Amino acid sequence: MKYMAPATLKEAEKLKDSLKKSRYLAGGTTLNWRSAPEGSPVIDLKNLPIHGIKKKGSAIEIGALTVLSDLKSSPLIPAGLKEAVGMFDALNIRNMATVGGASAGAFFISNILPVLIAYKASAAYYFNSRKNTMLLENWLKEKKGILCSILITHPKRRVYAAQDKVAAIDFPSVVTAAGFNLTSGRIKDAVLAVSGLSGKLQVLTDAAAYLNSVSAEELDFSRLNSIVQESISPSGNVKVSARVKRRFIEKQIREILDHIGRDSS
Ligand SMILES: Cc1cc2nc3c(=O)[nH]c(=O)nc-3n(C[C@H](O)[C@H](O)[C@H](O)COP(=O)(O)OP(=O)(O)OC[C@H]3O[C@@H](n4cnc5c(N)ncnc54)[C@H](O)[C@@H]3O)c2cc1C
Numbered sequence: 001m002k003y004m005a006p007a008t009l010k011e012a013e014k015l016k017d018s019l020k021k022s023r024y025l026a027g028g029t030t031l032n033w034r035s036a037p038e039g040s041p042v043i044d045l046k047n048l049p050i051h052g053i054k055k056k057g058s059a060i061e062i063g064a065l066t067v068l069s070d071l072k073s074s075p076l077i078p079a080g081l082k083e084a085v086g087m088f089d090a091l092n093i094r095n096m097a098t099v100g101g102a103s104a105g106a107f108f109i110s111n112i113l114p115v116l117i118a119y120k121a122s123a124a125y126y127f128n129s130r131k132n133t134m135l136l137e138n139w140l141k142e143k144k145g146i147l148c149s150i151l152i153t154h155p156k157r158r159v160y161a162a163q164d165k166v167a168a169i170d171f172p173s174v175v176t177a178a179g180f181n182l183t184s185g186r187i188k189d190a191v192l193a194v195s196g197l198s199g200k201l202q203v204l205t206d207a208a209a210y211l212n213s214v215s216a217e218e219l220d221f222s223r224l225n226s227i228v229q230e231s232i233s234p235s236g237n238v239k240v241s242a243r244v245k246r247r248f249i250e251k252q253i254r255e256i257l258d259h260i261g262r263d264s265s
Contacts, residue, residue: 022041025045048146050064051066068102072094078157100150108171114175117179119155121136121150122136123135123150125145125148187219219260
């Protein structure tokens with residue numbers, strides 16, 4: 001297996017462009033899962049200046065190579081994201097998996113991604129010899145270049161997540177996160193994102209529009225649930241059927257509405 005560890009973003013991109021079938025390596029938990037590293041040559045990102053958690057004005061910048069357990073211990077990380085890391089059972093994975101790998105990778109379930117989307121986080125990335133920033137939700141559509149950092153530009157948003165598993169030591173089956181601002185009992189700027197329904201993370205725009213159209217007091221669980229159920233087409237697998245996933249998300253929405261109710265009272 002060919003292995004390289006470039007020292008600059010420019011060099012890393014050049015290698016990636018010139019070496020067929022090469023893959024970037026971060027924590028390696030997905031790339032090394034169940035077999036020898038998937039992809040060769042491997043371009044290790046470890047020497048790139050994309051480590052650490054910093055405050056940048058009112059935003060929090062999380063370097064792509066930050067491991068998930070460091071999110072839990074940093075005083076800069078907002079509560080909703082810390083809780084999402086806490087839902088992640090496998091301690092050894094938490095100590096190796098990076099924020100960049102959790103975002104850029106294509107693992108079939110994520111505790112972290114729906115929460116970052118609910119924060120309306122942005123992605124700083126390096127592509128075509130330039131650094132750019134865009135909403136993470138948009139970056140995920142094409143995943144261009146090297147993800148350098150995640151920017152939480154609205155750390156004060158209220159963000160709640162809920163998950164369900166078929167067994168205590170298993171991966172989560174479905175994870176739902178909601179983010180919003182609450183001003184004088186009105187929900188504003190809501191985002192609802194779900195991981196685990198099918199391959200890709202799903203952002204539920206109709207459900208968010210409903211949340212934005214009512215006050216916290218007027219929120220109607222049945223109405224929200226029926227909008228959500230109409231917007232999703234979960235796929236089942238050997239462990240959990242599509243029907244069970246629908247019941248999981250229904251339960252998770254109820255949990256999230258309980259949080260909104262408590263916040264507004
Ligand atoms: C046993 C096990 C249990 C798990 N349990 C959970 C769980 O409970 N909840 C959960 O949410 N997830 C879980 N995961 C998934 C885990 O979150 C991901 O495997 C991890 O986040 C990937 O990060 P990494 O740094 O290890 O990425 P890597 O494996 O190094 O890379 C993953 C992919 O992302 C690309 N990549 C990595 N960094 C960058 C970057 N900066 N820019 C561009 N591309 C990049 C790589 O090229 C590769 O394609 C589990 C995984 C395993 C193996």
